[in-house]
Amino acid sequence: MKPIGVQVRMYDVGFGDCFLLTIQYRKAQPRHVLIDFGTTAHPREREFELLMPIAEDIAALTAGKLHAIVATHRHRDHIGGFVPTPSRTAPGAVIARLQPDLVVQPWTEDPDLPEDALSPARSSARAVSLLRLVDQQAEIHPLMRQEILTLAQRNLPNRAAIRQLAGLGQEQRYVRAGQRSGLESVLPGVKVSVLGPVAPRPRRSRSQLRFLPPLVADQALGLPAAARALDQPLFPDHPLWRGVATLPTRWLRNRIHDLHAEQILALTRAFDADINNTSVVLLIEAAGQRLLFTGDAEEESWTAMLARKGVAEKLGGVHLYKVGHHGSANGTPEQLWHRLPREVGLISMLSTRNGVHGQWERGTEVPRQSLVEKLAMESHLLDTRDLRRRRLMSVAVELAPGHPPLTLME
Amino acid sequence: MVRERELTIIAQDPGVRVHGRILTARVRIPHEELAAGPRGSRVHVVDYDSSTHSLYRPMGPLNGESLTANSATGDPFRTATSAELLSNPHFHAQNVYAIVMRTLQRFEAALGRRVSWSFGGHQIKVAPHAFALANALYSRDHEALLFGYFPAARGRAVVHTCLSHDIVAHETAHALLDGLRERYTDPSSPDQAAFHEGFADLVALLSVFSLPEAMAAALPRRAPAAGWNLRENAALGLARQFGRELSGLRSQALRRSVALKPSRRLLHQPQFQAPHRRGEILVAAMMHAFLAVWQRRVDSARARTRTQVAGEGACVASHLLTMAIRALDYAPPTDIEFGDYLSALLTGDFESYPRDNYYRFRSVLRGSFARFGIQPTSVGTAEEPGIWQRAGGELDYRRTHLESLQRDPNEVFNFIWDNRGPLRLCEEAFTRVQSVRPCARLGPDGFVLRETVSEYVQVLEAEAGELAQLSAAVEKPAEMPDTLPVKLLGGGALVFDEGGRLKYHIHNSLLNGPRQSRRLRHLWQNGYFDPSYRRGHFELSCPWRKP
Numbered sequence: 001m002k003p004i005g006v007q008v009r010m011y012d013v014g015f016g017d018c019f020l021l022t023i024q025y026r027k028a029q030p031r032h033v034l035i036d037f038g039t040t041a042h043p044r045e046r047e048f049e050l051l052m053p054i055a056e057d058i059a060a061l062t063a064g065k066l067h068a069i070v071a072t073h074r075h076r077d078h079i080g081g082f083v084p085t086p087s088r089t090a091p092g093a094v095i096a097r098l099q100p101d102l103v104v105q106p107w108t109e110d111p112d113l114p115e116d117a118l119s120p121a122r123s124s125a126r127a128v129s130l131l132r133l134v135d136q137q138a139e140i141h142p143l144m145r146q147e148i149l150t151l152a153q154r155n156l157p158n159r160a161a162i163r164q165l166a167g168l169g170q171e172q173r174y175v176r177a178g179q180r181s182g183l184e185s186v187l188p189g190v191k192v193s194v195l196g197p198v199a200p201r202p203r204r205s206r207s208q209l210r211f212l213p214p215l216v217a218d219q220a221l222g223l224p225a226a227a228r229a230l231d232q233p234l235f236p237d238h239p240l241w242r243g244v245a246t247l248p249t250r251w252l253r254n255r256i257h258d259l260h261a262e263q264i265l266a267l268t269r270a271f272d273a274d275i276n277n278t279s280v281v282l283l284i285e286a287a288g289q290r291l292l293f294t295g296d297a298e299e300e301s302w303t304a305m306l307a308r309k310g311v312a313e314k315l316g317g318v319h320l321y322k323v324g325h326h327g328s329a330n331g332t333p334e335q336l337w338h339r340l341p342r343e344v345g346l347i348s349m350l351s352t353r354n355g356v357h358g359q360w361e362r363g364t365e366v367p368r369q370s371l372v373e374k375l376a377m378e379s380h381l382l383d384t385r386d387l388r389r390r391r392l393m394s395v396a397v398e399l400a401p402g403h404p405p406l407t408l409m410e
Numbered sequence: 411m412v413r414e415r416e417l418t419i420i421a422q423d424p425g426v427r428v429h430g431r432i433l434t435a436r437v438r439i440p441h442e443e444l445a446a447g448p449r450g451s452r453v454h455v456v457d458y459d460s461s462t463h464s465l466y467r468p469m470g471p472l473n474g475e476s477l478t479a480n481s482a483t484g485d486p487f488r489t490a491t492s493a494e495l496l497s498n499p500h501f502h503a504q505n506v507y508a509i510v511m512r513t514l515q516r517f518e519a520a521l522g523r524r525v526s527w528s529f530g531g532h533q534i535k536v537a538p539h540a541f542a543l544a545n546a547l548y549s550r551d552h553e554a555l556l557f558g559y560f561p562a563a564r565g566r567a568v569v570h571t572c573l574s575h576d577i578v579a580h581e582t583a584h585a586l587l588d589g590l591r592e593r594y595t596d597p598s599s600p601d602q603a604a605f606h607e608g609f610a611d612l613v614a615l616l617s618v619f620s621l622p623e624a625m626a627a628a629l630p631r632r633a634p635a636a637g638w639n640l641r642e643n644a645a646l647g648l649a650r651q652f653g654r655e656l657s658g659l660r661s662q663a664l665r666r667s668v669a670l671k672p673s674r675r676l677l678h679q680p681q682f683q684a685p686h687r688r689g690e691i692l693v694a695a696m697m698h699a700f701l702a703v704w705q706r707r708v709d710s711a712r713a714r715t716r717t718q719v720a721g722e723g724a725c726v727a728s729h730l731l732t733m734a735i736r737a738l739d740y741a742p743p744t745d746i747e748f749g750d751y752l753s754a755l756l757t758g759d760f761e762s763y764p765r766d767n768y769y770r771f772r773s774v775l776r777g778s779f780a781r782f783g784i785q786p787t788s789v790g791t792a793e794e795p796g797i798w799q800r801a802g803g804e805l806d807y808r809r810t811h812l813e814s815l816q817r818d819p820n821e822v823f824n825f826i827w828d829n830r831g832p833l834r835l836c837e838e839a840f841t842r843v844q845s846v847r848p849c850a851r852l853g854p855d856g857f858v859l860r861e862t863v864s865e866y867v868q869v870l871e872a873e874a875g876e877l878a879q880l881s882a883a884v885e886k887p888a889e890m891p892d893t894l895p896v897k898l899l900g901g902g903a904l905v906f907d908e909g910g911r912l913k914y915h916i917h918n919s920l921l922n923g924p925r926q927s928r929r930l931r932h933l934w935q936n937g938y939f940d941p942s943y944r945r946g947h948f949e950l951s952c953p954w955r956k957p
Contacts (some may be wrong), residue, residue, distance in 0.1 A: 233464035234539055234559065234568070235499050241467040245446070249456040249465060252535045255552045256460045260541040267543075334935075338889075 001025050001188040003287040005400030008320060008349065009061070011054045012384040012393060013039040015326060015353040016077035019293070020058055023187050023286050024400075031187050032062040035070045035282075035293055035322075037081035037095060038161075040154050040356070048091065051081045055091035057393060059098060066098035067186040071105045071165050072295030073279045075154050075272075077326075082168070083160040092164060101186050103169035106197050106278040110174035111166060140261040143359060148261075150356060151268045175280060177308060189286065195311055196281035196297050198304035276325060277301040283314055288401040290317050292340075294324040299333040306335060315339040319399060323350040323375065327367025328357070332375075342378040347397055347405055350375065350383045382407065415441045417508040418487045421624040423574040424496060428627055432492040435623045436485070439511040448507045452514060454533040455503045461542035469500040495573075502538045502572050506557065509578040510536060513617060517586050520735035522849035522861075528588040529553045538572035546571040548584040550595075555581045575624075576614035583613035592844070593744045593867060596899060597938040598929055600683050601747040608689030609751075612696055612734050619648070619700070619727030626720035633714055640705045644723065645697075667694035674783035677748075691782050692748055699778040700730055703769050726769075733759050733771065736851075740798060742918040743844065743865040744901040745929060749787040750918075752779050756786060757797040757914070761859075762851065766794075801912040803832035812910040816862045819843040822904065826866055836882070836900060836920040839870040844901075860908045867901035868920045877930075882921040887934040894939065898926055 003023045011018040016039035023031045037055075039047055058066075071079045084092040107113070140148070166172065173182040176199040183192045233240070279295025292315065297305070306312050318340050325331025327350050340346055350367065358364030375381045382395050387409065398406040421435040446468045447455040457466040469486070487494070487501045495501050517525045527534050528550050540556035548555050557572035571577050587609055588595065594606055618624050628647035638644075645668045667690050670676070682688045707713070707722045733755055740754035740761075756772050766772045776786070776796055786796030806828045814821035822843045826833060835841065846864045853859035870880075875892030877884040884898065900920025907913045918925065933939065 233462045233466075234459055234542075235464075235466060235497070238499055239467045241465045246465060248449070248454070249458060252456050252537065252552070252554055253458045253460075253465065255554070256458060256537055256540050256556060259547070259549060259552060259556060260460045260543070263541065263543050263545060 001028055003187075003189045005398060005403075006284075006286050006289050006291065007396050007398045008291060008322075009394050009396040010349045010351055010382065010384065011057075012387040013037075013054065013077075013081075013351065014042060014050060015040050015356040016080070017072070017295075017322075017326075017351050018054060018081070019322065019349070019351075020061065021284070021291070022061075023190055025189075029063075031067045032065070033068040033070060033183065033187070034058060034066055034095065034098075034100070036072055036078040036295070037069075037091075038076055038078045039080060040075075040077035040150075047080065051091035052089075052094070053393065055081070055094035059094055062098055064098060066095070066100040068102040068104065068183055069095075069100045069165070069168060070183075070280060070282065070293070071103065071109075072281075072293070073106055073275055074109060074158055074162060075275055075296065076158055076161070077154060078295070079158060079161045079165060081161075082164045083158075084164055085160060092161070096164070096168060100169045102171045102173065102182050103165055104173045104175060104181050104183065104280060105165060106280050107174045107176040107199055108197070108278045109162065109165075140257070140264075144261050144265055147357070147359065148265050148268050151265075151272050154272065177281075177305065181282065183282075183284075187286070191285040193283040193285075193314065194280065195283055195308075195314075196295075196301055196305045197278045198301065198308065273298050273300075273330075281305065283318070287399070289319045289399040290314075291320045291322075291399075292318045293322045294331070296325040296331060298325060298328075299330040299335075302333050302336050306339070312339055316341055318346065319405075320347045320349065320397065321379070323348050323352075323367075325366075326350070326352040326357075327371055327375075329364075329368040329371055332371055337374070340379075345405070346379040347399075348375045348379040348381045349395075349397070350381060352384060353388075354385065380405070413441055414438045415485075417485050417504055418490070418501075419505050419508045419512075420495065420573050420575060421621050421627070422576070422618055424492075424570075426624070426627055427492070430492075432495055433623060433627050434495070435621045436488070437508055437512050437621075439508055439515055448503060449533070450507070450511070452527075452533055453507055453510050453536060455507050455536045455538065457499055457503055457539060458537055459539045459541065466499045466539075469503055496567075496570075499539065502570060506536050506538045506555075506572050506578055509575055509617075510534070510555065510582045513579050513582040513613065514586065516613075516617070516731060517590075517735050520732045521739060521847075522851040523847050525586055526589050527553070527585060528592050534585060539570070544569075544571070546577050546581055548581045548588070550585075550588055555585060557581075575618050579617040580610045580614035583610040587738070590738050591741070591743055591746075591865075593899065593901065594746060596744070597933050598745045598899075599747055599932055600685075600688055602745060603685040604688030604692065605746050605748070605751065606689075607685050608692030609734070611689060611693045613731065615693070615697070616700075616727045616731035616734065620724050620731060622717070622720045622724040625723040625727075626716055629716045629720055631716060633716070633719075638705075638708050638713070638719055640701055640708065640719075640723075644704075644719075645701055666690050667697050670694040672698065672778075672781035674781070677783045691784075692751070695779045695782045695784060696730065696734070696775075698781070699771075699775045700726060702774045702778065703730075703771060706769055706774075729768075729771070736762070739849075739863045739905065740903065740914065740916055742901065742916050743867055743903055744899045745918045745925065747787065748779075748784045750916075752776075752784055753786040753788040753790075753796055753798050754916070756790070756794070757788075757916075760794055760797050762853070772796075798914050798916050801915040805829050805832055805912055807910070810910065815846075815906065815910050816848045817846055819846050819864075822846050822864045822866070826904075833902070833915060834917075834919050834921060836868055836870060836880075838880070839868040839898070839900065839920050841866055841868050861913070862906040862910070864904045864906070865901065866904070867899065870898040870900075870920055871895060872898070880921075882919075882923040882926060884923050884930065885927040887931050890930075890934055890939075896930065896939075 004026050005024040007022040009020040017036035019035040021033040021035060039050055042050065082092045082095060084090055084096055171182060175181050175194045177194055177196050179194050181192045181194050184190060276296035276298050277300060279297040281295060281297050282293045284291045316339060321340055323332060352367045357366040387395055392409050394410050396408045416436045416438055418434050418436055421433040424432050426433045442450045444450050448469060457468060487504060490501065514525065531553055535554040537554060537556045539559055541558050542560065543558040544560035546557045559568050559570045562569045584606060587606060594602060629644055634643055649668045670690060676682050676691055682691060704723050704726045707726060708719050711722060713719045713722050736758040737751060737754035740757045742750055755775060759772055788796060788798045790796040809828060810825045811821060815825065826841065830837060844865045844867055846862065848862050851859045873892060874886040874890045874894045874896050877886050898920055900918055902915055902917025904912060905914040
């Protein structure tokens, strides 16, 4: 069975990812892979309204059968849709009924991972602590508070989704760079290279890909101290100081709160990046086409991936690029972008939403405006924000040898 | 009149104990009339905890209370137990006050003049319990040093970063260096970013080593039968002592630098491009020199006992600390690279000790830096390789007034303007004299040596496409858009002798094409032209800031 074409469909899920990859064959039924299914920054009811029609569309397009699911990493905007509750009519339940043969996830989600493995497994739990910390700090500027909350909420434990994914599929694969994904067995004639995540090697982790060591992370956050701080001062027996004599201290007191908030934001970003860098990154080759699915891999993950033998060369032949990390500046680092063949009709697919992450004034907005301009100038950019403006649900690109790419908006 | 005050501090950190007691030291700092805080003329301790919204009642005179011998004038913690040192926030305030003041005093003594903070104010604010986070930082914008606290790895204890001597000295060194060389925080080369970290580590380590108590604690109690081999007997002991409580959280400069095997290739390896790691190379070069001179002194003085050996080590550390600080006056004010700093070290020491007969510090430093691939920027002379060349050329002093030259930036600018040709200044650039500082140091002949140190900076803003037309022939990276605004920096340190004649002109010229091209390429490749790039604070360890 040789593929004759591929179709990649990108759904508008707001701030999140949902891609349906379809491999077409001449004499056989097409095969389907769902890559991520989640959204964020919505109330639960709104998520349901948004994802349900998409789940039903996927069910219709796949004629009731998914061959594989790839859950790139555990963030809610990538896997939150798999939750099968509150009822059998939930979007997650619809997807579950498509009975995928294979579920691919990063190695960090392997339930058999040793407890002392250098993985960011506890980052989600830390998000809860961060939310508590932010709660305590009434002085945090509202914009910064919003940024911290949005980031932390994305990292909240997704237990229901994680449990659901662990039970889906006849086969579970937890992959890392260089391993076989298992997708070849359900997608005949397709070659899949797992580029990421690059697993840190115990002795060389810091020079390769760094996660916050668990102890450091907990100490950095001062968890027990923070928990106790809810109730009492650090030196409960020592008198506090009040009154007009404290006036010379006021200038600094206000500013310490600003700096404290900056520190908390930096920590939240670090936890978030830890999880992003566990993203499964796949280079899929079918019908003479190369497709690059990047999840939310950030710059340091790309540094580690590109340091691996042969990876940089493979990227030279990519036809379709799933824009990394919703268009953030660090999701498409220069070192990656310059390796993609922009001059020969590269297609970029960007799933994003304005105003969820970062601040324009600080140059941290997602999607990063300067990157979007570059994508639009140097590639054929498909953007879910255009779908929203036209009240459309998805856009699909069909690629086949000898034919120009065909774009379908629905 | 009382000129000095002795205060108890924790010699290293609370994890270093002798007979179960926290190792303390008594340090001498300048006496001053303190207000509640303590709040002196240069340091104001504000014990506010933003995590619990608690402002602790400070030590010192409050609401009309008078100073007593047992409060701010004396040393209330001279006989305190370890438990009291840990649990009394007044001691924490005293500890940070004394270490910041001691570090400031070391800078002022080495440079022979008052040293200013970078932010223009006179009193740096210090918060010993700023927040429940495992970090400590200096922030120029906040005019402050902030120290966090966090739970210990084991047990229910709390670790206070304000009780670690090296952490307090490290952050203070950042603040002082920022006051002396404000352009060292500009985006430049990998060396410049690393220099701030490496220098702060150096000051922190040498500050601790200059306390004989801390040195003795790291040495074996009995003299080794085979004699003292300090690399084996002391270096590892010292390294172990550092970071005992803060495992994984600080840069671990000493532990890593002692273990760092000298190699000329280190500077080019990818893992040593990040500022904290690259700074370790500078620290390693200095620490290897420190051990070599210490060993030489121990051998030649036939030091036997632990106390003698520790005393020799403290002397060497103290001398190296003075050298390290004094070198700043001989370092270019912009775009410093490690080779520049080595030339500055050698020149500063040469000015104080023209003959390198004091345990041959300069010879040892040259060798140690060379083993780590760092060569002095200046060729030097046949007798003194590596020192900066004396200012030469035909300089015009006709419109320069000596008295005014020693304190007035306008007078120095007049001199620079009149001599912009021989000084090789870029005429298209904006030029500003940053400071003029008269200083007095003890010369080699025992007489007071009066010099005037001044720095100027040149800034040129242009579009990338215009750079090729400059006489400096600066090359922009090929992918850089022609219309991108870029800023070129140059500048020099001018050292005038007692007669107002220019002795040294130590500069990184804005017209140095290869250097400017290298800097632009580095900045472009590392995303510094992206608007999202922001200059941060100087943090203890940046455990959550990825390299």
